[in-house]
Amino acid sequence: MSQWQVGDVRITKFVEKEFAGSVHRFLLLDATPEACKDIAWLKPHFMTENGELRLSIHALVVEAPSCRIIVDTCFGNDKQRENERSNMLCGSFPRDLEAAGFPASSFDYVLCTHLHVDHVGWNTVLVDGKWEPTFKNARYLIAGGEYEYWSCHREKQQFGDYMGDSVDPLLAAGLLDRIETDHKLCDEVWLEPTPGHTPGHVSVRIASKGQQALLTGDFIHSPSQMARHHWGTTADSDQKSSGVDSAANPGPVGDRVDACNRNPLSRSDRRSRNTGW
Ligand SMILES: [Zn+2]
DSSP states (O other): OEEEEETTEEEEEEEEEEEESOHHHHTOTTOOHHHHTTOGGGTTTTBOTTSOBEEEEEEEEEEOSSOEEEEOOBSOSSOOOSSTTTTTOOOOHHHHHHHTTOOGGGOSEEEOSSOOTTBSGGGEEEETTEEEESSTTSEEEEETTHHHHHHHOGGGOSSSOHHHHHTHHHHHTTOEEEEOTTOEEETTEEEEEOTTSSTTOEEEEEEETTEEEEEOTTSSSSTHHHHOTTOOOTTOSSTTTOSTTSSSOOOOTTSEEEOOOOOOOOTGGGGSSOOOO
8 A cells, every 4th residue: 555645635545456567569559568678767666677567456545634535446346347357346445445544434525537447436336236326425526528428428438337337326326526627626636637538537636735746547557658758548539638748747757646557458459449448
């Protein structure tokens, strides 16, 4: 469990799954082991000794003075998916949160940076055959028309009807707030638009006592893209607008930047140019 302190704000990372290898074959096509080996600082946390990138599916808990936020909610349990890495999982994510002092009932906000299958899963849990909100005391925040886009393009969902099992139940429960892409959650935490990966994608800016962080969601998929700004991914819906060279500036390299990494796809998925993660 990794933690970062940004002034009065603490960020804690909870990993659902980790992977290494093959990333250059389906997601970051430029990031071959040969190309990555030149970026020595990626080792050991973001790259193996062999130059293969490490990726993870994780959530970030943000503790600000006035509120508690969870950013992105991974794959979730019991969800039918057309991908062996995410289908019908039975992980310990909520128990891990609670054991670390973050029971689901303690959250004020759940923020999905965008609506891809690996960012919405723990929004809901299966109770007596019905999908119910996991974080019952929280407001679920979705920005930039992202809800409207995916509601109108459900055929573009990858690997299963995640809108149906992980987003629609929030609306039915009255817990979903559709917000602007510059929405301010509290004095230290606000959103910044980073479209490109998806039309309404947002990143989360954290600023406190002269320190800053940017939680990037899938604005970038690997810290290697901080060294190679022109490396885009097959998962970006708009290749020109995505990536570090786009409008949103993540700040100096010295800033604390989270690369919310994504995961491998099945062989058949790799044939698709847009992989939807
Ligand atoms: Zn994504």
